[in-house]
Amino acid sequence: MTLVEQVVVLLAGIGAGTINTIVGSGTLITFPVLVLLGVPPLTANVSNTVGLVPGAISGTWGYRRELQGQGRRLWWLGGAGLAGGLVGAVALLVAPAGAFDAVVPVLIVLALVAVVAQPRVAERLATRPTTGPPGRPRLVLLVGVFLTGIYGGYFGAAQGVLLLALLGMTIAEDLQRLNATKNLVATLVNGVAAVVFVAVAEVDWRVAVLIAIGSVVGGQVGATVGRRLSPVALRAVIVVVGLLAVVRLVTT
Template sequence: MSALEALVVLAAGLGAGILSSTVGVASLLSFPTLVALGLPPVTANVSNTLGLIPGGLGGVVGYREEVREAGPIAKVIVVVCAVGAILGAALLLGLPPGVFEAIVPYLILFTCLLVGVQPRIARWLRVRHERRHGEALSERRHMSPATTVFATVTGVYGGYFGAGAGVMMVAVLGIGTDLELRIVNGLKTLSLMVGNIVAGLIFVVVADPRWDVAALLAAGSLVGGYVGARIGRRLPDAVFRWAVVAAGIVAALLLL
């Protein structure tokens, strides 16, 4: 690898870390960069997953207050995303390649729609509850069984494919809880970190990463993840919501 290529990989890691901690689409930048530099897709995927683990760590450190405020939900996210990532990696190894290629872009677009209309859905749920029970719906600070199931499914998707998994987690937590979006963003970053760690450990066993590339990505993503968290914490809710929607649409179009 030349000095210029090393600088490009380092910059891609920095940008991917920022994207991971803000809108949750880190691989849209880093993975194509590695492929463009001549790495085979599988090697690029493995190296990319390992290189983004420090970015997740940096992001979680940046969101440490939000993760702490989430309380028990943060622990649930760690468990369900770890289990989901294991199942997703098993699907990746056991199913023929390309099984979900046709539906993934539409799945991401659907979750973008959910993120965009989440405030309306939340209001509708509250009005429906008040009409049925004659009392206001209490603030949802815990994950219901249905929300836990959907979070696990998102973890499976993250372990299998990953592109847009952050957008999906924002949709699941935004609709299934009443947490502030800054806390949802912190939990989304936590979920991506857990998924990358689990998938990375599995990939190390079944594939051969380019450790020099992974190391450069890791250095860049560590800084980028922390910087992205500082940016994400200050984004107004509306700006964050529509930034996630825009990032998800770009991801879906690129996959199409």
């Protein structure tokens, strides 16, 4: 990997860390960039997951004020996310050779659809009334977080978008507090998947470290000035880069 390519990966990590904190679709920046640079899809997915964990932690810390008072809810949702992430990571590694390469273009397209639909979902969530102190989440939410965790452990693109939509449809709560919850759950999902990948999978550590450095910076950008960035521009970048990756995957 040339110096220019390494800089591109670092910048992609910054963008992904920022977007993950604000919306939750940063993988649709880093993963396509790695594929376009010639990294094999499975290695790119594994290395990307490992690299984005520090940025996810950074973004979660940036939203720590919004997490206050949600302790009981976070224990339940975090546990469901951890279980799902573990299942998804193991499923990725035990699936037949080539299965990920075959399914990933479809996953990217579905994730892009979720990103495009996100503004309408956010608009509806913003009009929901808030509620009192959180308690034990409903079973449907726990199952939904578990299933989303499986997806996140397997691939993870737009996992945050799916989580935020799920939380908003089942919890009457302030959107920023839901976003903080989403960040924490996604961090746990990616974290447990990363542990599995580091233990038994092939990680491109140069890629992972570059993404990690960039995503930590991006996590703080997203938690501070990220809300000022144009959401239209962010989504446009995500869609263009994602479509380029799909074209690269189906033509090679």
